[in-house]
Amino acid sequence: MGCCHHYDFVAGNESVFAVDPTALHFGPGVLRELGAEARALGLKRIALFTDVRIAELPALTAARTSLREADIDVVLYDEVRVEPTDASFEAAGRFAAEGKFDGFVSIGGGSVMDTCKAANLYSTHPADFLAYVNAPVGEGRAVPGPLKPHIACPTTSGTGSECTGIAVFDLLAQRVKTGIASRYLKPTLSLVDPTVTASLPANVVAASGFNVLSHALESYTAVPYTRRVAPQSPDLRPMSQGANPWSDVGCAEALRRTGEYLVRAVRDADDVEARHGMMFAATLAGIAFGNSGVHLPHGMAYSVAGLIRDYQPEGYPEDEPICPHGISVIVDAPSVFRFTAPADPGRHLEAAGYLGADLRDVGPEDAGEALAGHIVAMMRDTDMPNGLEAIGYGEADVAALAQGAYRQQRLLKNSPIEVGESELSDLYRGAARYW
Numbered sequence: 001m002g003c004c005h006h007y008d009f010v011a012g013n014e015s016v017f018a019v020d021p022t023a024l025h026f027g028p029g030v031l032r033e034l035g036a037e038a039r040a041l042g043l044k045r046i047a048l049f050t051d052v053r054i055a056e057l058p059a060l061t062a063a064r065t066s067l068r069e070a071d072i073d074v075v076l077y078d079e080v081r082v083e084p085t086d087a088s089f090e091a092a093g094r095f096a097a098e099g100k101f102d103g104f105v106s107i108g109g110g111s112v113m114d115t116c117k118a119a120n121l122y123s124t125h126p127a128d129f130l131a132y133v134n135a136p137v138g139e140g141r142a143v144p145g146p147l148k149p150h151i152a153c154p155t156t157s158g159t160g161s162e163c164t165g166i167a168v169f170d171l172l173a174q175r176v177k178t179g180i181a182s183r184y185l186k187p188t189l190s191l192v193d194p195t196v197t198a199s200l201p202a203n204v205v206a207a208s209g210f211n212v213l214s215h216a217l218e219s220y221t222a223v224p225y226t227r228r229v230a231p232q233s234p235d236l237r238p239m240s241q242g243a244n245p246w247s248d249v250g251c252a253e254a255l256r257r258t259g260e261y262l263v264r265a266v267r268d269a270d271d272v273e274a275r276h277g278m279m280f281a282a283t284l285a286g287i288a289f290g291n292s293g294v295h296l297p298h299g300m301a302y303s304v305a306g307l308i309r310d311y312q313p314e315g316y317p318e319d320e321p322i323c324p325h326g327i328s329v330i331v332d333a334p335s336v337f338r339f340t341a342p343a344d345p346g347r348h349l350e351a352a353g354y355l356g357a358d359l360r361d362v363g364p365e366d367a368g369e370a371l372a373g374h375i376v377a378m379m380r381d382t383d384m385p386n387g388l389e390a391i392g393y394g395e396a397d398v399a400a401l402a403q404g405a406y407r408q409q410r411l412l413k414n415s416p417i418e419v420g421e422s423e424l425s426d427l428y429r430g431a432a433r434y435w
């Protein structure tokens with residue numbers, strides 16, 4: 001027996017799960033401690049990554065003041081793209097290599113933190129760009145060793161990137177979203193200051209909040225780590241280990257908080273308890289999915305975002321069509337959880353309960369509907385798009401979407417039910433419209 005029924009041990013399969021957390025300091029005002037923390041890491045000259053919109057915010061001023069007071073030489077890099085690409089990662093890598101920095105600070109959303117991870121990687125261990133990119137899109141070569149210190153300071157409550165070793169980008173030539181994953185990409189320290197969310201537009205809070213919700217749900221329902229064949233040596237154990245007792249703890253608490261706070265945080269920017277609560281939920285979910293991995297909604301989201309034609313949501317830059325990551329994930333999620341529930345109805349019901357669904361008279365056969373229905377109700381309460389049709393996709397796009405998703409093998413392998421292109425096509429059809 002494993003440590004609980006969900007994790008029964010099987011001969012020859014994995015019996016160990018690893019916990020490699022990022023050091024984390026959380027609370028209002030923690031950004032004022034940035035200079036002292038950078039000093040404590042021995043940093044004297046840092047690259048400060050951010051994007052042009054964040055560069056205007058009080059959070060950045062507080063952080064820069066703190067770095068200046070600690071006598072640290074700061075060079076600003078504010079050319080991060082909102083959805084990074086291989087080109088924007090490479091440009092950041094060149095900047096990092098030329099600057100001869102002894103460490104990095106990122107202040108921003110997932111795009112900023114991910115770009116900083118990539119810049120740190122390619123300037124510390126130079127290689128062809130595709131060398132470290134996940135196979136089969138890239139070579140999937142292992143990162144050879146530790147990077148320079150990186151202090152990550154998230155300004156949205158969604159990605160959890162401050163706790164993960166993952167950097168996601170669009171590979172322009174292949175029109176596919178993919179990433180680089182290595183424990184060495186994890187920031188050295190993350191400073192999470194929930195006061196930075198006060199100025200976020202409602203639609204940004206909603207999109208990033210649903211990203212949190214899906215991180216937690218996908219990690220909680222991922223294939224159990226005990227189903228994976230045991231690695232030949234510990235260094236071959238994947239970072240995305242599958243669901244395990246450690247990630248379950250973070251998921252359950254992230255789901256409870258998301259159920260309690262997401263709709264409130266979207267509707268009322270002055271609801272400090274809700275906005276701070278979502279920030280902590282994002283961090284908890286980040287710790288969980290960085291340890292266990294996400295699956296189908298994220299695998300499907302990559303092609304939804306990558307193939308977008310003319311969608312332009314409120315609260316985002318208006319210079320080009322964009323499907324924010326959280327929206328590309330949540331439009332797929334209800335369809336996915338209807339499909340995966342039979343793999344483990346009890347877990348899906350528990351998750352629905354954590355989110356606050358009314359489970360009276362709901363049996364195991366209704367688990368998928370109970371969970372999907374509750375997510376859909378939350379989407380309606382926060383003005384999220386009504387499925388794929390609402391962001392411009394139709395039946396004619398299903399084949400291309402499914403082909404794109406099928407390339408996300410690293411994520412698909414984490415699904416509790418195996419899928420091929422035909423299952424993915426059906427999942428996209430099921431996501432066309434929800435109400």
Ligand SMILES: [Zn+2]
Pocket residue numbers: 159211215298325329
């Ligand atoms: Zn995500």
